[in-house]
Amino acid sequence: MTYSFAGRQARVLHPSAEMRDRLVRRLASLGIRAEGRWPALDPQDTSADLLVIDIDRGESGQFPWAAGAAPMPVVGLVGSETPGRLQWAIDQGVDALLPTGAMANLFSALVYASARHAERTERQRTEAEASRRNGMRLDLIRAVIALMQAEGIGDAAALKRLRALAMVERLPLEDAAQRYLSDISALRGRA
Numbered sequence: 113m114t115y116s117f118a119g120r121q122a123r124v125l126h127p128s129a130e131m132r133d134r135l136v137r138r139l140a141s142l143g144i145r146a147e148g149r150w151p152a153l154d155p156q157d158t159s160a161d162l163l164v165i166d167i168d169r170g171e172s173g174q175f176p177w178a179a180g181a182a183p184m185p186v187v188g189l190v191g192s193e194t195p196g197r198l199q200w201a202i203d204q205g206v207d208a209l210l211p212t213g214a215m216a217n218l219f220s221a222l223v224y225a226s227a228r229h230a231e232r233t234e235r236q237r238t239e240a241e242a243s244r245r246n247g248m249r250l251d252l253i254r255a256v257i258a259l260m261q262a263e264g265i266g267d268a269a270a271l272k273r274l275r276a277l278a279m280v281e282r283l284p285l286e287d288a289a290q291r292y293l294s295d296i297s298a299l300r301g302r303a
Contacts, residue, residue, distance in 0.1 A: 115226060117161075119143060120143070120144050120145070121162070122145070122163065123147055123149055123153060123164070124146055124148045124163075125164070125165040125174065126166040127166060128166075131166070131189075133148065135148070135215075142219060144162065155176040158183050160184055161185075162184055162222060163185070164188075165187070165204075165206070166189050167189060167190055168192055170200060175204075180204060182207075187207065187222060188210070207224065208221040251290050252285065252286050252289040254289070255289035255290075255293050256274065258293065258296055262296075274292065
């Protein structure tokens with residue numbers, strides 16, 4: 113996979129105006145439009161594509177989102193590697209760390225942060241989908257029972273029919289069960 117950050121927007125959260133300007137210039141050389149901020153991000157900053165933060169002076173409450181829930185990849189600038197500051201960065205969900213003396217490696221840090229953020233986002237999406245489907249298990253049972261009663265078949269055959277419906281409709285099994293139950297309800301409503 114190739115990474116290009118051209119056309120993206122970034123926010124730089126750093127207490128030093130000189131460092132903010134340096135980072136804005138470095139990001140511009142990568143095709144990224146960046147703006148510096150301190151001491152906190154505004155709610156409209158959540159639309160940025162990337163975030164570079166100073167973890168040495170970072171504090172909880174600087175972001176308009178919950179800890180660990182950044183809506184974009186986050187690169188943390190490290191000046192002093194104290195355990196407390198590193199733990200704060202971990203708690204905030206920083207995706208990549210970049211020593212302040214290694215600005216030449218900013219592109220690598222952005223690539224790594226973007227990949228980590230994409231993995232986290234996909235994991236959250238997968239977990240949310242699993243939770244949604246688990247919440248529909250009772251509908252699956254109801255649909256199997258309804259099929260068994262309507263067609264005089266056993267539970268294995270009813271489940272097989274629901275699986276066939278799910279495959280034909282290209283739906284998760286639980287969604288196919290809900291659709292079947294909705295169709296039955298609609299038919300009863302017309303009768």
